[in-house]
Amino acid sequence: MWNLILEFQQYQEDLLELLEFETEYAERMASIEKCSLEEAMAKYTEWYYMHTTAPGSHDERLALMRQLAFKEARRRFFEERVIPEQQKRFIEGQAEIRGSRAGFIAEAHPEYYSESPEIFLTLHFRNYFAPDSPFAHKQELANGLLQLIGEFLSEHPAVERVQCASWLNNVPDFLSLFPDEWLACRILCLPMEPSTGWWGSLIDKTGRFSRKRAELFKKHGGFSMPNMLCRCKIEDLLHHLKKW
Structure with missing residues (x-):
């Protein structure tokens, strides 16, 4: 928020x-x-x-x-x-x-929802550009993500894959920053956990609680933008971002 x-x-x-x-x-x-x-x-x-x-x-x-x-x-x-x-x-x-890169923050973390010991570049995202939508600054997002990946790999050169669990993986503008593989492997994060990955979908671009989205939630009886996990190879993400 x-x-x-x-x-x-x-x-x-x-x-x-x-x-x-x-x-x-x-x-x-x-x-x-x-x-x-x-x-x-x-x-x-x-x-x-x-x-x-x-x-x-x-x-x-x-x-x-x-x-x-x-x-x-x-x-x-x-x-x-x-x-x-x-x-x-x-x-x-x-x-x-x-200290973020256009709102992107990196963490070295094992794969979510898996017992695999493999470490992933794990992305977290905040709206650096509030009160604007971050997606009004997509070139800056792409540049920031490229910078973040470079910095991360300088410290963790053996890491090969990237992941992010968020309701934002339902948003076309966010998904456009990632290659096709990102969406192709999307999975629903179940069982539900009480976290921003879920409830963050009720927060608007200014960081305020969105009563409009809350009413839609009530109308639908639940989350219209559930928490989703997406992953891809860092190499593929870099190739995709460099085409921007």
């Missing part, structure tokens, strides 16, 4: 609205799946991960969700535990965007 123009006050207001929206979804899913509310909240909402970076045990997450079943308890928890943690992440996140 964060970018270089968003104020923290705006961010925390929208974050609370998003978390409450996620909670409404968990309530519906609890009814559909015939499970407890705390189980659905642990499965579908980001509440737990907004106050700590520690994964915690399943029992710890359930215990917290049990406490957060009531709106007033969620408000107190948000003010006392979430806001202090998010203030730190907000500052770190903006610094990360400033």
Whole structure:
């Protein structure tokens, strides 16, 4: 959600609205799946991960969700535990965007949804150009991605493949930055995890919670742009980008 123009006050207001929206979804899913509310909240909402970076045990997450079943308890928890943690992440996140390559950030990470030990160039993406759509700056995106790959390979020359798990893998403008192989191997990231890869689709280009997208979500009964994993060879991506 964060970018270089968003104020923290705006961010925390929208974050609370998003978390409450996620909670409404968990309530519906609890009814559909015939499970407890705390189980659905642990499965579908980001509440737990907004106050700590520690994964915690399943029992710890359930215990917290049990406490957060009531709106007033969620408000107190948000003010006392979430806001202090998010203030730190907000500052770190903006610094990360400033140091990015047109919004692209690289990480050396094993292949997602696999037991393979192979390390991938793993992409993360933020909107460096807010309040503009990043896709109004596609040449800069392509150039930034080329620069990032070069820097990554100088430190990890043995890595051969690149991956990204994101709702953005449903967006034609984003997909146009990648070769055909990227889309051909696209897979749905299941089971669903409470993460930006899923819920980020409800955030607009300015970093604000999109009530319009939220209404579409309700209309469709779920995600119209689900979290998708795509992969390809770095060599093929470089060849594709150099044609821009």
